[in-house]
Amino acid sequence: MSLEQIRAGLETAGFNLSGTLSPEQFDPLVPEVWQSKHHVPGCRGILVVGSGGRALWSAFARSPEAGLREDPLDRYTARVVGEVADTILPRAGIGLYWEKRDKQYLPMMKLGERAGLGTPGRLGILLHPEFGPWLAVRALLYLPFPVDPGEPQSFDPCNGCPAPCAAACLGQVVHEAGLEPSDCFRTRVLKRGCRVGCAARSACVVGPEHAYTPTQLAHHQRIRWRRPVLGYALRTLLADPLGRGRGAS
Ligand code: SF4
Ligand code: SF4
Structure with a gap:
């Protein structure tokens, strides 16, 4: 399963934004318990998974999880990302934005920024050149193969904006x-x-x-x-x- 195929599978399910990090870039940004060398030994690349606009909601609304009472979107995300991880050999590790390990969350905004999904703005969330503030960083895949690391966005929309x-x-x-x-x-x-x-x-x-x-x-x-x-x-x-x-x- 290539990175392009993984991205295509995620996009079909509404996860239409993603960016890559090397373990060397990723590990210093996260709590030790989430570092690739501890969480998924053998990890050689990270895919930061997000969604922009209405694509995720639209795919989720057609899913069986849409009828659940408790955390339907989170459960949809966990299932989809888990199914994609299952298609990768050896199986990719996953991290989800609401998961805690040793009481610590993944710093999703920081990871999304570093992987180029968006730039921090005045609203305290990431801004994307196309989707603006309508994006979310939802999950990680710890990949067993190396990736070309992404670059942060140079986009700076709040500078000079009348707000x-x-x-x-x-x-x-x-x-x-x-x-x-x-x-x-x-x-x-x-x-x-x-x-x-x-x-x-x-x-x-x-x-x-x-x-x-x-x-x-x-x-x-x-x-x-x-x-x-x-x-x-x-x-x-x-x-x-x-x-x-x-x-x-
Ligand atoms: S308008 Fe938005 S940013 Fe302002 S207080 Fe309400 S929820 Fe928070
Ligand atoms: S300052 Fe402008 S670009 Fe930045 S969040 Fe506000 S409206 Fe959007």
Whole structure:
């Protein structure tokens, strides 16, 4: 199975963005437990797997996982990436964006940036020249063969942009230096509009034609109220109960 065939298989399932890293580039960027030499000895190349625009949602909507109640998109991703890994000999290792090892996540945004999937922008997410902020980095394949490593994007769209994203943000949490995730989260807790959409992301001038559908965006924005998330919400609200004018209404 060649890299081109692997990419074609992923693209059919909606994973239409990917980039490559060598183990030497990858290992210094991730916690030790995720490093190729520990997680998948014999790994000789990394494929960073993502999706841009509506392709993933469209493929997922036709899958059996779409009818599941718990984490349907994550389960779809795990199945598809696992099936692709099975076609590679010897079998490729995988890493998924929601997986923890020794309580540590993979730094997907950093890996996506290094592999050339997008460039960090004011919204605190990667921006792609075609898809704008409408992309996600979802998984890794630890390949048993070497790859030509990708290069980071030279794209720099926020520089000089009038930033309609900042003006549109319901919590006023998008600043020139970036977005403070805890302020954004607080606003999502307090404002329904940020639990079903993101006015700031929707105002970005890059790739608006690739914006997620309302259903897709609501799926990504909703808060999954599990015990650790509930604890984080309480700590965030107690630390700044009035939202200092950013998130409270
Ligand atoms: S979710 Fe709300 S607070 Fe967060 S960036 Fe989007 S508009 Fe702003
Ligand atoms: S609207 Fe402009 S400043 Fe805001 S994220 Fe998009 S490119 Fe960057």
